[in-house]
Amino acid sequence: MEIFIQQLVNSLSVASVTILIGIGITLIFGLAGIVNFAHGEFLMVGGMITWFLVTSGLNFFAALLGAMILVGALGFIAERGLFRFTLERPMNGFIMSIGMSVILQHVVIRIFNEVQKTIPDPIGKVWVIGGVDIIAMRGVVVALTAVVVAITYFGISRSRYGMALRASIADQDTAALMGIPVRRYVTGVFVYGSVLAGLGGALMIALFPITPFTGSVVIIRGFAVSLIGGLGNVGGAVGGGLLLGLVDGLSAGYGFPEWTDAYSLVVMIAILIVRPQGLFGGTLGPRST
Amino acid sequence: MMPLEVEHLRTAYGPVVVNRDVSLTVHQHEIVTILGPNGAGKSTLLRAISGLLRPRNGVIRFDGKKVTGRPAAQMAALGVVMVPEGRHIFPDLTVQENLRLGAYCRKDRDAVEEDIRLMESYFHVLATKRGAKGSNLSGGQQQMLAIARGLMARPRILLLDEPSLGLSPLLIKDVRAVIMDVRAKFSAAVLLVEQNAGLALAVADRGYLLQHGDIVASGVIAELRDNRLMHELYLGHGRSGKASIRGNQ
Ligand SMILES: Nc1ncnc2c1ncn2[C@@H]1O[C@H](COP(=O)(O)OP(=O)(O)OP(=O)(O)O)[C@@H](O)[C@H]1O
Ligand SMILES: [Mg+2]
Numbered sequence: 001m002e003i004f005i006q007q008l009v010n011s012l013s014v015a016s017v018t019i020l021i022g023i024g025i026t027l028i029f030g031l032a033g034i035v036n037f038a039h040g041e042f043l044m045v046g047g048m049i050t051w052f053l054v055t056s057g058l059n060f061f062a063a064l065l066g067a068m069i070l071v072g073a074l075g076f077i078a079e080r081g082l083f084r085f086t087l088e089r090p091m092n093g094f095i096m097s098i099g100m101s102v103i104l105q106h107v108v109i110r111i112f113n114e115v116q117k118t119i120p121d122p123i124g125k126v127w128v129i130g131g132v133d134i135i136a137m138r139g140v141v142v143a144l145t146a147v148v149v150a151i152t153y154f155g156i157s158r159s160r161y162g163m164a165l166r167a168s169i170a171d172q173d174t175a176a177l178m179g180i181p182v183r184r185y186v187t188g189v190f191v192y193g194s195v196l197a198g199l200g201g202a203l204m205i206a207l208f209p210i211t212p213f214t215g216s217v218v219i220i221r222g223f224a225v226s227l228i229g230g231l232g233n234v235g236g237a238v239g240g241g242l243l244l245g246l247v248d249g250l251s252a253g254y255g256f257p258e259w260t261d262a263y264s265l266v267v268m269i270a271i272l273i274v275r276p277q278g279l280f281g282g283t284l285g286p287r288s289t
Numbered sequence: 290m291m292p293l294e295v296e297h298l299r300t301a302y303g304p305v306v307v308n309r310d311v312s313l314t315v316h317q318h319e320i321v322t323i324l325g326p327n328g329a330g331k332s333t334l335l336r337a338i339s340g341l342l343r344p345r346n347g348v349i350r351f352d353g354k355k356v357t358g359r360p361a362a363q364m365a366a367l368g369v370v371m372v373p374e375g376r377h378i379f380p381d382l383t384v385q386e387n388l389r390l391g392a393y394c395r396k397d398r399d400a401v402e403e404d405i406r407l408m409e410s411y412f413h414v415l416a417t418k419r420g421a422k423g424s425n426l427s428g429g430q431q432q433m434l435a436i437a438r439g440l441m442a443r444p445r446i447l448l449l450d451e452p453s454l455g456l457s458p459l460l461i462k463d464v465r466a467v468i469m470d471v472r473a474k475f476s477a478a479v480l481l482v483e484q485n486a487g488l489a490l491a492v493a494d495r496g497y498l499l500q501h502g503d504i505v506a507s508g509v510i511a512e513l514r515d516n517r518l519m520h521e522l523y524l525g526h527g528r529s530g531k532a533s534i535r536g537n538q
């Protein structure tokens with residue numbers, strides 16, 4: 001039982017990173033039809049920035065903020081400078097993003113190197129909850145993600161901007177007829193998704209070592225999560241992330257840890273064949289009149 | 290004062306030209322109709338005016354100001370609001386949310402809430418279906434919601450694209466009353482695209498007849514009603530009529 005609870009917290013903390021990247025992927029695709037393959041590299045860059053700032057002596061949580069801001073800026077530049085021009089041809093945008101992911105890897109290798117980076121556990125404490133030892137940082141990761149998920153969810157379902165965002169995801173042209181500046185929402189969502197990738201990167205390096213190639217592993221899991229949940233569906237990305245996280249964690253604990261990635265991808269493939277719209281229903285990308 | 294002037298407008302989808310050279314005006318408080326058969330280019334013309342489609346050529350002026358090529362969101366903010374063909378209600382949003390979105394570009398939040406009440410008193414079905422998802426409304430209910438949502442923007446000119454499409458004769462009568470009221474109660478002008486000539490001729494002050502993308506006849510309704518082309522197109526000297534119009538161009 002003790003092992004089970006530890007596995008659960010571990011899986012949840014891994015799931016957190018996946019959920020953070022999944023939310024970005026699902027929103028960006030739902031609104032803009034952009035499949036941003038470089039989103040994983042955005043996370044990796046966030047982790048590298050965190051590593052750089054922490055090794056330069058900055059407090060981890062300040063570094064985390066720095067990573068969120070800088071990766072958000074990276075997302076802004078990528079959207080305004082690149083993806084904006086491929087909105088009419090999503091396939092071009094997809095190919096471009098693959099190119100961008102390789103370029104980002106090489107830029108990071110150039111600036112630093114390809115050796116994996118770690119930082120010391122930012123909290124370095126173990127909580128004992130009900131007789132079970134839990135690494136405090138893992139709990140913090142889960143809690144921070146829960147807060148972000150809640151803010152995102154209520155922002156989208158309750159606020160005026162969230163309502164306009166949902167309308168734009170459903171029908172861009174009609175949303176524009178209401179006076180909604182859809183293009184600005186595309187930028188906003190891209191930046192928001194990037195900020196979450198920056199956060200995800202910071203949280204990830206607090207738990208595991210990161211290499212310049214971490215992004216390509218993460219992106220597959222991010223796509224899996226958003227496809228399982230249904231593209232464009234934030235609640236679905238959270239559900240999908242939890243599902244994958246649990247499959248991972250439990251398979252690592254009770255099965256063959258080296259097969260962890262395969263398990264989650266088998267789950268993804270099975271769900272996509274049985275329910276092409278994802279478990280919770282999503283969009284097919286942007287629609288217009 | 291002329292709210293809307295369109296001069297020599299040319300529209301196209303890629304290489305396919307739809308409207309070649311269209312000029313029209315809508316004055317304040319006027320109800321103007323654009324009639325024409327299937328595929329004549331009526332919706333394309335409205336899409337260009339509303340900012341959804343960038344015109345290839347020509348000028349659109351609103352209140353004397355050049356607004357050619359402005360995106361739809363800006364046109365809506367100026368008061369040029371289109372209710373698109375096929376209603377396009379947001380299916381997953383509630384009736385209330387649809388209405389509230391219609392007022393997205395308005396700053397007067399309190400007045401918006403009042404206007405929602407006004408729409409509900411005006412279209413009773415919207416009050417009874419307040420919390421229902423858009424997708425749960427019937428076609429007629431969706432059309433009423435689409436018009437109400439357009440009015441929520443407090444437009445200066447409302448562009449209506451085939452509001453009678455797919456409605457029963459009884460509902461068409463309702464739509465007709467609503468269009469007349471748009472002018473009376475919301476003091477907005479109306480540019481009404483219709484295939485249903487009966488409805489259009491009954492409510493409009495003036496009209497334009499569109500064929501193969503261009504205006505082939507125009508005038509006040511009494512004149513238009515007696516126009517030879519109108520008779521050929523709508524009173525069914527079908528094929529020979531179309532052939533002769535093609536010959537004229
Ligand atoms: N998105 C598009 N891409 C290419 N061609 C289009 C597009 N939309 C319309 N067309 C073509 O443009 C022409 C005019 O279409 P439009 O929808 O403006 O006609 P309409 O007068 O509104 O017809 P209807 O009465 O059937 O609504 C048609 O030949 C149509 O096939
Ligand atoms: Mg049409």
